[in-house]
Amino acid sequence: MATERDYGELLTLTFSTPMPYEWSIGKYGSLFFHEIRESQRFTGIRCPQCGKVYVPPRRLCAPCFKELDELIILPNLGSIMAFSVVNYPFPDPATGEQRPIPYTYGCIKIEGSDNIFNHVIDETNVEKIAVGMKVAAVFKGKEEMQGNIQDIRHFRILG
Amino acid sequence: MDNIAIVGVAQTKYERRKKDKTYYDLVFEMTKGVLEDSGLTLEDIDNVITVSNDFLDGRTISSMAVGEAAGAGDKNISTVEGDGTFGAFYGAMRVLGGFNTTLVVAHSKGSEGDVKHITNGMFDPIFQRLLGLEAISASALQANAYMDRYGVREESFARVSVKNHANAKNNPYAHLPMELTIEDVMASQKMADPIKLLDCSPVSDGAAAIIIANEAHARKAKTKPVWIKGIAHCAEEYFLGDRDLTNPKSLRDAAKRAYAMAGIADPLKSLDVVELYDAFSYMEPLWLEGLGLCNPGDGPKLLDDGITTMSGALPVNPSGGVLSSHALLVAGLARIIEAVLQLRGEAENRQVEGAKTGLAHGINGPCGQSHCVWILGTEK
Numbered sequence: 001m002a003t004e005r006d007y008g009e010l011l012t013l014t015f016s017t018p019m020p021y022e023w024s025i026g027k028y029g030s031l032f033f034h035e036i037r038e039s040q041r042f043t044g045i046r047c048p049q050c051g052k053v054y055v056p057p058r059r060l061c062a063p064c065f066k067e068l069d070e071l072i073i074l075p076n077l078g079s080i081m082a083f084s085v086v087n088y089p090f091p092d093p094a095t096g097e098q099r100p101i102p103y104t105y106g107c108i109k110i111e112g113s114d115n116i117f118n119h120v121i122d123e124t125n126v127e128k129i130a131v132g133m134k135v136a137a138v139f140k141g142k143e144e145m146q147g148n149i150q151d152i153r154h155f156r157i158l159g
Numbered sequence: 160m161d162n163i164a165i166v167g168v169a170q171t172k173y174e175r176r177k178k179d180k181t182y183y184d185l186v187f188e189m190t191k192g193v194l195e196d197s198g199l200t201l202e203d204i205d206n207v208i209t210v211s212n213d214f215l216d217g218r219t220i221s222s223m224a225v226g227e228a229a230g231a232g233d234k235n236i237s238t239v240e241g242d243g244t245f246g247a248f249y250g251a252m253r254v255l256g257g258f259n260t261t262l263v264v265a266h267s268k269g270s271e272g273d274v275k276h277i278t279n280g281m282f283d284p285i286f287q288r289l290l291g292l293e294a295i296s297a298s299a300l301q302a303n304a305y306m307d308r309y310g311v312r313e314e315s316f317a318r319v320s321v322k323n324h325a326n327a328k329n330n331p332y333a334h335l336p337m338e339l340t341i342e343d344v345m346a347s348q349k350m351a352d353p354i355k356l357l358d359c360s361p362v363s364d365g366a367a368a369i370i371i372a373n374e375a376h377a378r379k380a381k382t383k384p385v386w387i388k389g390i391a392h393c394a395e396e397y398f399l400g401d402r403d404l405t406n407p408k409s410l411r412d413a414a415k416r417a418y419a420m421a422g423i424a425d426p427l428k429s430l431d432v433v434e435l436y437d438a439f440s441y442m443e444p445l446w447l448e449g450l451g452l453c454n455p456g457d458g459p460k461l462l463d464d465g466i467t468t469m470s471g472a473l474p475v476n477p478s479g480g481v482l483s484s485h486a487l488l489v490a491g492l493a494r495i496i497e498a499v500l501q502l503r504g505e506a507e508n509r510q511v512e513g514a515k516t517g518l519a520h521g522i523n524g525p526c527g528q529s530h531c532v533w534i535l536g537t538e539k
Contacts, residue, residue: 012178084299118286118290
């Protein structure tokens with residue numbers, strides 16, 4: 001007769017070794033970050049078929065399946081299309097350190113572009129943020145920049 | 160399309176931490192369970208689809224570790240890395256392609272990794288991942304855009320949470336059956352504005368399996384076959400900023416194709432029950448709009464008018480939905496299973512009386528980047 005067996009305490013195994021990875025940023029992505037460092041400005045790219053401007057620049061307009069090469073300079077200005085004030089802890093993926101909460105994510109339409117750019121907005125009071133508000137990019141100092149998305153410090157609400 | 164049917168289903172109870180079970184255990188138990196349900200033996204199964212994700216399993220080519228537990232030792236086996244509805248879709252295609260019977264099994268244990276890190280890993284590492292976006296914050300942006308576009312109020316989302324957690328009380332497999340009020344949801348912890356804790360699905364451990372058979376083999380099963388009348392999936396752009404988050408275009412496209420296959424002109428009239436992927440409360444009304452069950456912006460009205468409640472004309476998520484049980488990847492397969500149980504008349508306390516046509520729905524990617532729609536019926 002089988003009886004209930006005592007397996008003792010249920011054990012687990014923890015793996016916590018980092019598994020590093022090196023992503024290629026590509027030509028257009030590299031140019032996007034170089035322009036931010038050299039000139040503190042955004043670069044977009046225009047589709048020759050539908051005219052849509054994408055930021056950051058990429059090789060392909062997906063709906064047209066058309067290869068892109070017409071780079072254009074865009075202003076550091078945009079408007080808020082959506083936002084969320086985040087209140088739960090999550091480490092900064094770049095450093096692994098806990099970032100202070102709250103912080104605010106934004107969907108931002110850069111002037112002169114047709115898609116939406118995601119970044120952080122420097123305002124955590126929900127009452128002071130609204131869809132449609134104008135924002136400007138604030139960059140890190142040139143010597144602090146590392147060629148990644150955090151070279152843009154955040155977007156600041158104008159006016 | 161040839162007649163194909165779902166002839167067996169199995170699912171675990173969904174719970175926070177299944178410390179006593181490995182992936183292997185879960186897949187083995189579901190394989191045994193689905194064979195038992197169908198009355199078929201492993202010899203009747205000629206191919207197997209497993210559904211798993213390497214980040215979730217903490218293992219490269221995670222599918223290779225569970226094939227034998229799925230009984231695939233000597234069988235043709237393949238894998239889908241994505242929601243279970245998509246794995247089942249591939250399984251259905253294989254039956255249409257000449258196999259007799261496909262066993263589809265999905266598993267996940269969100270308790271073993273860190274789901275926020277794993278969903279952060281969905282995003283483009285160069286332009287988005289470093290910002291820290293993951294499933295909750297990305298969904299909050301979608302909910303905010305939805306509210307702004309149509310003037311939807313947070314209370315409407317809270318109402319979905321109240322309904323689905325209450326429905327879960329009738330589902331013995333549910334992780335979070337709860338009696339809530341709109342005030343409870345509104346007062347719950349702010350996660351990412353406008354999403355509060357009780358607007359979020361839990362992270363559950365669980366597994367599920369189904370068997371899909373062609374007509375000749377469906378007759379061998381002991382269960383009442385549930386026929387696959389229409390299936391479709393569509394995807395849209397990867398970057399959130401390339402999409403209109405308030406208009407689930409790929410869901411509209413998938414639903415249109417699935418309805419056309421099933422010969423459905425008026426889904427609100429033809430469907431008896433819907434099980435959809437409500438990972439967050441706002442998703443239910445938004446996906447109902449995408450499914451063409453109301454006009455854009457009118458999703459919340461379906462619940463306000465009582466249509467989607469258990470006593471309404473079209474109950475949505477009688478099981479409690481994903482809001483009350485969310486084993487990643489498994490949750491979509493669970494929607495199919497719940498629809499099958501409804502159509503077999505075996506949904507017990509959560510049964511929608513006389514259900515003959517059901518819809519099951521799953522999503523992949525942040526904010527519903529792709530959608531898979533299933534129309535199931537009791538008649539060929």
